[in-house]
Amino acid sequence: MPEGLSVEQLHVSRRGPSGAPRPVLSGVDLAVAPGEFVALVGASGSGKTMTAMSVLGLLPPQVQLDAGSIRLGGTDLARAGDAELDRVRGGRIGMLYQQPKRMFNPRRTILQHLREPLRLHGGLRGGAARERALELLSEVGFRDPESCARAHPHQLSGGMAQRAMVALALAGRPEVLLADEPTSALDTVLERQILELIDRERRDRGLGVLYISHNLATVSAYADRVVVLDAGRVVEAGPAGTVLNRPRSACTRALLEAAALTPADTPPPAAGTDAGAVLALERVTKTFGTGRRRGRPAVEQVTLELRDREILGVLGQSGSGKSTLARLAVGLEAPDAGRVTGAPGAPGSAGPVRTGVQLVFQEPHDSFDPRMRLRTSLEAPLRQHRDLPAEEREARLLDAVREVELDPELLERYPGQCSGGQLQRLTIARALLLEPTVLICDEATSALDAATQRTVLDLLLRLHRDRALSLIMISHDLGVIRYMSHRVAVLHHGTLVELAPTREFFAAPRHEHSRQLVAAALPRVCAILDHHTLPPEHRDVPA
Structure with a gap:
C-alpha cells in the first residue's frame, strides 16, 4: 500500500568558485499523500528541479544536502545508501525529466530503455516485456x-521523446511520480492526454504526483494543492483554488499575471496582403528513412509563404512536421520534392552561404557546446561567414548581447553557469549576428517559465520592429501564437490544413483539427486568470 512522500526542513547548498556554500533550498517543507496531485511552481531558478533531485539523491557534485528529512513511508531517503536508492529510483519513485533527450542513452532504442525497469521492478522479460512496452507507448499517445x-x-521529436519518457517513468508502477515540466514540449491535445493518463494512474492505484511546472493552466486543472517556491523558499502553500484565486505572496501574483498576459493581449494587426514574400515553400515534401524503414512523409505537399515584416505562427501537435518545416526553411534539410525560395541569402537563392534565414532552437542548453565559453560559441558564425577585423567582430558581439538585454560579462561563462532564459536570449543574439532578414523560432519559449517566456516574446517583438525582421513562430502553445502572430498556419500529420489571420x-477555426487544438486548452484557466489579467497592451507592430 503506498505511503506517500514527506519532505521536512530541506536545506541544500552549492559550493561557489571560492568554496563558500551558497543556499539553494532553505527549509523546504512539502508532502504528497497517496493519490494526491501536488503542484510545485515557481520561476526559473527558484529551486523546483533541485527539490526533485534531492528526493532521488541525484544532486550534482557541487551541490550538497545539508539538513532535513525525505521520507517515503518508513524510509528516510536523505540517509539511504546507494543500494536502497537504486531500488527506489524507477521502482517506488518514477521520474519525468524536462529534457528527455539528454536523459536517454543515445545508443539504445526506446524498447531497450523500457525493458530495464520492466525487468528490474516488474520481473518481465522477453515477449512479456516487449508486449508491456508497446502497451505503455500506446497509452502515452504513439x-x-x-x-x-x-x-x-x-x-524522435521533442514531444515524442517526452512521451517516451512518460512511458519509462510509469514502467516500474511507482508509488510516487516526480514530474519535472513533463508536458512543456507537448501541444495542448497531447498535454491533456498525458495529464489524464497520470491522473488515471493517480485515481486507479493511488499514485502520488509531485508536478513541477511553470504552466499555471495545468496546475489549475489538475492540482489538489499548490506549493510556490521563490529563491529556494516556500512562500505560499495550500489548496489549488485558494492559492490561484486568492494568492497571498507577490511571487504567486507575478506568476499569475505573467501567464495571463500572453493569451489575453490583443494580437498584432495583420500584415498587409500586398507585402512581398521573403520566404516561400512550394509543394514541399520530406520523408525520412530508407528502404523498408522509410516512413510516412514528415511534411507533405506544403505550400506556405512568409511576407515581408510578418510574424507567421505555425501551430500543430507534436510530430505534425513543425520542426521539419523549420529545418527545410533554413536549409538544414533538403526537400524530396518541391522547393524553398526567398530573399538573397535565403535557402534556394544564389550563393553557397545561407545566412539570411536563421533558426532559434527549442532547447537552449543543446544549442551550445558545454565545453566552450559562450564567447567562443557566439563568435563562431562571424568567423565562418564574415571576414572582419578583431575589433569589429568584438564590437558586433557586444552589441548583439546588449540588444537581447544581457550583460556582456556572461560571455566569459560556460553554458552550465547560465539559466535557460539567459541561454535562450544568447541563441537569439547569435542568430542576429549575421543580420538575417528572417528569424525562425522553433518552440523557442516552451521550456521557459511564464515570466521569462514573456520577456523573450517581448524581446522578439522589439527586434521584429527595430530590425524589420520577418518571423516564423513555431509553437504548440496557443497563447504564444495568439500573442505574437499576424497569421496562423496549422499542420496536421505533415500537411497544411488551415491558414488564416x-x-x-481564434474566433472560428475552420478545420476539425484546429477546433480540437483550441478546445483542448485546459479548462478553468480563463476563469482563474481573468482575475489577474492586466489591461491589453496595444503594440504598434509594423504591417
Whole structure:
C-alpha cells in the first residue's frame, strides 16, 4: 500500500568558485499523500528541479544536502545508501525529466530503455516485456508504437521523446511520480492526454504526483494543492483554488499575471496582403528513412509563404512536421520534392552561404557546446561567414548581447553557469549576428517559465520592429501564437490544413483539427486568470 512522500526542513547548498556554500533550498517543507496531485511552481531558478533531485539523491557534485528529512513511508531517503536508492529510483519513485533527450542513452532504442525497469521492478522479460512496452507507448499517445520502440532517441521529436519518457517513468508502477515540466514540449491535445493518463494512474492505484511546472493552466486543472517556491523558499502553500484565486505572496501574483498576459493581449494587426514574400515553400515534401524503414512523409505537399515584416505562427501537435518545416526553411534539410525560395541569402537563392534565414532552437542548453565559453560559441558564425577585423567582430558581439538585454560579462561563462532564459536570449543574439532578414523560432519559449517566456516574446517583438525582421513562430502553445502572430498556419500529420489571420482563426477555426487544438486548452484557466489579467497592451507592430 503506498505511503506517500514527506519532505521536512530541506536545506541544500552549492559550493561557489571560492568554496563558500551558497543556499539553494532553505527549509523546504512539502508532502504528497497517496493519490494526491501536488503542484510545485515557481520561476526559473527558484529551486523546483533541485527539490526533485534531492528526493532521488541525484544532486550534482557541487551541490550538497545539508539538513532535513525525505521520507517515503518508513524510509528516510536523505540517509539511504546507494543500494536502497537504486531500488527506489524507477521502482517506488518514477521520474519525468524536462529534457528527455539528454536523459536517454543515445545508443539504445526506446524498447531497450523500457525493458530495464520492466525487468528490474516488474520481473518481465522477453515477449512479456516487449508486449508491456508497446502497451505503455500506446497509452502515452504513439499511433505507431512499433516504430517508436525501434527508434533511437535522436530520431524522435521533442514531444515524442517526452512521451517516451512518460512511458519509462510509469514502467516500474511507482508509488510516487516526480514530474519535472513533463508536458512543456507537448501541444495542448497531447498535454491533456498525458495529464489524464497520470491522473488515471493517480485515481486507479493511488499514485502520488509531485508536478513541477511553470504552466499555471495545468496546475489549475489538475492540482489538489499548490506549493510556490521563490529563491529556494516556500512562500505560499495550500489548496489549488485558494492559492490561484486568492494568492497571498507577490511571487504567486507575478506568476499569475505573467501567464495571463500572453493569451489575453490583443494580437498584432495583420500584415498587409500586398507585402512581398521573403520566404516561400512550394509543394514541399520530406520523408525520412530508407528502404523498408522509410516512413510516412514528415511534411507533405506544403505550400506556405512568409511576407515581408510578418510574424507567421505555425501551430500543430507534436510530430505534425513543425520542426521539419523549420529545418527545410533554413536549409538544414533538403526537400524530396518541391522547393524553398526567398530573399538573397535565403535557402534556394544564389550563393553557397545561407545566412539570411536563421533558426532559434527549442532547447537552449543543446544549442551550445558545454565545453566552450559562450564567447567562443557566439563568435563562431562571424568567423565562418564574415571576414572582419578583431575589433569589429568584438564590437558586433557586444552589441548583439546588449540588444537581447544581457550583460556582456556572461560571455566569459560556460553554458552550465547560465539559466535557460539567459541561454535562450544568447541563441537569439547569435542568430542576429549575421543580420538575417528572417528569424525562425522553433518552440523557442516552451521550456521557459511564464515570466521569462514573456520577456523573450517581448524581446522578439522589439527586434521584429527595430530590425524589420520577418518571423516564423513555431509553437504548440496557443497563447504564444495568439500573442505574437499576424497569421496562423496549422499542420496536421505533415500537411497544411488551415491558414488564416490570427483573429479569424481564434474566433472560428475552420478545420476539425484546429477546433480540437483550441478546445483542448485546459479548462478553468480563463476563469482563474481573468482575475489577474492586466489591461491589453496595444503594440504598434509594423504591417
